[in-house]
Amino acid sequence: MNFATIAELAARCEEAGQTISAYMLAQQSLESGRSPAQERQQMAAYYDIMKEAVRRGITTDTTSRSGLTGGDARRVMAMLDGSGGDTSAGSHATRAMAYALAVSEVNASMGRIVATPTAGSCGILPGVLVSSQERYGWPDDRMVDGLFCAGALGYVIANNAFISGAEGGCQAEVGSAIAMAAGALVELRGGTPMQCAHAVGLALKNTLGLVCDPVAGLVEVPCIVRNGMGAVNALAAADLALAGVRSAIPADEVVGAMRDIGAAMPETLRETGKGGLAATPTGQRIAEALFGEERP
Amino acid sequence: MRFKDVFSIIGPAMIGPSSSHTAGAARLGRIARQLLAEPPVRADITFYGSFADTYRGHGTDLAVVGGLLGYDTDDDRITDAFAHAKDEGLEIAIGRGSMAAIHPNTVTIRLSGTGGTMEMTGCSIGGGNVAVAAVNGFSVSFSGVSPTLVIQHTDRPGTIAAIATALEHGGINIATMTVDRKGRNGEAMSVLETDQPAGEDVLARLREWPAVLDIRIVYLAGETPKEGRA
Numbered sequence: 001m002n003f004a005t006i007a008e009l010a011a012r013c014e015e016a017g018q019t020i021s022a023y024m025l026a027q028q029s030l031e032s033g034r035s036p037a038q039e040r041q042q043m044a045a046y047y048d049i050m051k052e053a054v055r056r057g058i059t060t061d062t063t064s065r066s067g068l069t070g071g072d073a074r075r076v077m078a079m080l081d082g083s084g085g086d087t088s089a090g091s092h093a094t095r096a097m098a099y100a101l102a103v104s105e106v107n108a109s110m111g112r113i114v115a116t117p118t119a120g121s122c123g124i125l126p127g128v129l130v131s132s133q134e135r136y137g138w139p140d141d142r143m144v145d146g147l148f149c150a151g152a153l154g155y156v157i158a159n160n161a162f163i164s165g166a167e168g169g170c171q172a173e174v175g176s177a178i179a180m181a182a183g184a185l186v187e188l189r190g191g192t193p194m195q196c197a198h199a200v201g202l203a204l205k206n207t208l209g210l211v212c213d214p215v216a217g218l219v220e221v222p223c224i225v226r227n228g229m230g231a232v233n234a235l236a237a238a239d240l241a242l243a244g245v246r247s248a249i250p251a252d253e254v255v256g257a258m259r260d261i262g263a264a265m266p267e268t269l270r271e272t273g274k275g276g277l278a279a280t281p282t283g284q285r286i287a288e289a290l291f292g293e294e295r296p
Numbered sequence: 297m298r299f300k301d302v303f304s305i306i307g308p309a310m311i312g313p314s315s316s317h318t319a320g321a322a323r324l325g326r327i328a329r330q331l332l333a334e335p336p337v338r339a340d341i342t343f344y345g346s347f348a349d350t351y352r353g354h355g356t357d358l359a360v361v362g363g364l365l366g367y368d369t370d371d372d373r374i375t376d377a378f379a380h381a382k383d384e385g386l387e388i389a390i391g392r393g394s395m396a397a398i399h400p401n402t403v404t405i406r407l408s409g410t411g412g413t414m415e416m417t418g419c420s421i422g423g424g425n426v427a428v429a430a431v432n433g434f435s436v437s438f439s440g441v442s443p444t445l446v447i448q449h450t451d452r453p454g455t456i457a458a459i460a461t462a463l464e465h466g467g468i469n470i471a472t473m474t475v476d477r478k479g480r481n482g483e484a485m486s487v488l489e490t491d492q493p494a495g496e497d498v499l500a501r502l503r504e505w506p507a508v509l510d511i512r513i514v515y516l517a518g519e520t521p522k523e524g525r526a
């Protein structure tokens with residue numbers, strides 16, 4: 001890949017008069033030695049898995065093995081359908097949220113998903129993309145573009161900071177996914193590469209400091225709900241960027257801040273299931289009930 | 297770059313619930329199996345850091361064992377990996393280690409087969425991506441995403457040149473190469489990540505070289521996007 005920062009990526013795209021997705025696809029093809037068509041095919045297969053996970057999550061029982069979670073996507077869909085779309089966040093945001101919950105619940109119940117960028121944050125991109133596809137009537141091919149754009153942005157974040165909760169807290173997982181989804185949506189809606197960059201900066205700023213504190217160490221509480229609300233945040237960040245709002249701190253510097261904050265996070269707040277929500281009385285009770293003596 | 301391409305960010309396709317604690321763990325198990333180069337009959341798995349704290353909740357133990365049985369990240373047999381291990385005569389011991397881990401998600405896997413033993417330490421670095429850090433006491437660094445040759449040899453002059461020549465003859469391009477040795481004229485391990493898998497001809501050529509003691513091939517193909525599989 002011949003870009004290491006968001007600024008570099010956006011500048012190269014603007015120079016070449018290309019979208020981030022087209023640029024990423026060309027770079028990926030160079031890196032792998034496979035044709036762009038083959039690379040697109042791979043991404044399309046992933047998109048199919050995402051759509052199937054959305055479908056499963058809103059139509060089947062997603063009770064997790066622990067019994068802690070499941071069924072929230074269906075609850076939200078029932079409200080959406082029952083209210084004729086008149087939800088507090090508006091029907092589009094509510095649908096994105098339901099779809100994100102759906103995929104996260106499928107993940108928690110050991111179903112098949114695509115890590116985007118991780119399994120903990122696997123609901124956000126499908127939530128935003130699948131709901132937007134239905135809303136705007138975009139073909140699958142266009143959604144594949146969206147995934148390449150999201151992948152390019154995530155690639156920079158991952159290499160300059162981290163994308164795992166164990167290394168950098170939830171800001172690294174859910175935060176990165178929101179930033180990737182926001183940037184992708186900006187491109188799909190006709191925004192410029194610079195606007196995509198601002199979307200990343202704006203989105204990531206809003207999740208800085210978010211800790212990773214899964215109850216009983218399970219990717220369920222708070223992960224699933226963070227995916228649902230993360231999808232809504234991504235829509236909001238895309239709107240900000242498309243409206244011309246700029247991230248006063250450039251995206252790359254926000255990524256740098258995320259890295260520094262993650263490095264400063266105590267281990268208890270980095271996926272050890274020992275701090276934050278996991279350490280609350282209820283969190284500990286749940287862990288105790290599930291794993292009893294065997295839990296640390 | 298720790299993350300090499302777009303599919304290290306979008307992907308892998310996997311059975312939940314955690315890319316680092318489930319998918320990455322399955323890949324580390326699979327790499328260990330490839331390093332042993334035969335079906336393991338006994339596995340001692342030691343978890344460190346976040347792995348040690350949360351492996352049960354994430355099914356990290358199931359995933360490592362699934363990997364040891366050769367399963368891909370999206371293979372739903374992972375959910376019953378212990379039962380399958382029993383069927384295949386693989387005995388498993390799982391423990392938690394307390395040494396300062398090199399990474400929050402670290403596992404050490406000791407395997408024995410009918411022909412030999414192998415010890416590997418690896419880390420799951422996020423999004424299902426992994427980094428192997430040690431093999432049989434040698435420091436290494438590879439991910440298994442590219443075809444990888446793990447060559448144990450005596451530290452004799454000309455060995456590295458011979459390895460490079462053998463690969464060149466086979467038309468194999470070397471992407472990265474690292475060497476670690478246990479002391480002057482002692483044993484060494486060279487790890488080569490290549491752009492193409494090395495064929496039998498290349499391996500035969502390498503084995504001819506007297507300093508080469510052993511060659512293992514690691515390649516996660518079949519579960520990685522690079523192979524065009526979902």
Ligand code: SF4
Pocket residue numbers: 120121164165166169170171173174211212213214218219220222223226271
């Ligand atoms: S809380 Fe931790 S495990 Fe859950 S989504 Fe966030 S980073 Fe992942």
